[in-house]
Amino acid sequence: MTATSTTPASAPEAVSPGRQAWRMFRQNHSALFGLAIIALIVLASVFGPYVYTVPPREMVWMPLTPPGESEYLLGTDYLGRDLLAGLINGGRVTLTVGLSAAVLTVLIGITVGALAGFFGGRVDDVLMRITEFFQVLPNLLFAMVVVMLFSPSLLNIAVAIGVVSWTSTARLTRAEFMRLREMEFVKAERSIGAGNARLIWRVILPNAAPPLIVVAALSIGTAILFEAGLSFLGLSDPNATSWGRMIGDNRPYILDSSWGVTFPGLCIFLTVLAISLVGDGLNDAFNPKLRQR
DSSP: OOOOOOOOOOOOOOOHHHHHHHHHHHHHHHHHHHHHHHHHHHHHHHHHHSSOOOOTBBBOOOTTTTTTTTSSOOBTTTSSHHHHHHHHHHHHHHHHHHHHHHHHHHHHHHHHHHHHHHOOOOHHHHHHHHHHHHHHSSSHHHHHHHHHOOOOOOHHHHHHHHHHHHHHHHHHHHHHHHHHTTTTHHHHHHHOOOHHHHHIIIIIHHHHHHHHHHHHHHHHHHHHHHHHHHHHTTOOOOSSHHHHHHHHHHGGTTTTTTHHHHHHHHHHEEEEEEEEHHHHHHHHHHHOOOOOO
16 A cells, blocks of 8 residues: 655735735725725825816906806805815815824824833823823814914914824823733843833834824824814914815805805815724724624
8 A cells, every 4th residue: 555645734824914904994895985085185186286277366257156157167255266276275285284283193192192101100190190281171272372372374283283182192002002011022022121212112102003093094184173173263374275264264155155165164074074984994904803703
């Protein structure tokens, strides 16, 4: 008899957490729909002014012209400015302010939360008292005060939004660091001589990143709503066109020409909704319990 040789079954190929998260994200049709909307809005805001070259701040037709009654598709505002040109150019400003404010929010929140959660003790007490101080302040009112104290430029608006919006990010980061700092891989890094800076930024933070990525994505939508609120109240750069500024400028004429408020409001609604859908998709994709199903 001849012995038959058997080949061992090959082990299943390991899939990285990033690929697993992307696979979960692709299975979420709502998240993909939101991502498509964001992509369209970004493309229109970035390349739209080069295609549709009508100046957004110049009078081009009769004021308060309804949509479809002139060569300007969405009509004009109370000064006779093209609403479509305003929407295209205003998207660039609104998205820039929202992204800049979200970046500042995440930077402040992660820094404060990481230091508080890693060191604990007196450092944690001091940083959490500062966090609680900012948390109890009315965010919109505090942002209004910051903008009024300085010039209402786009930079100051982004800074004001970032300064008042970081507290929830800090608390989430603190909770993640307190959970991870006592795990074995952190102790192993400490035992081989890793310093505090390496442990915080190179060891713990990458493992705490998934929920922070979700918060960062949702912070963009929050910042856009903040910018719209400040612009609606007249606290915005008068030389820049944004969706919130368009709503604020046209609000006295809402009963006679609702399109001047409806179209920029719809843009804000769709953008924030799309960001929320993407944030929910990221939350599901980075959830290890859902990835194991």
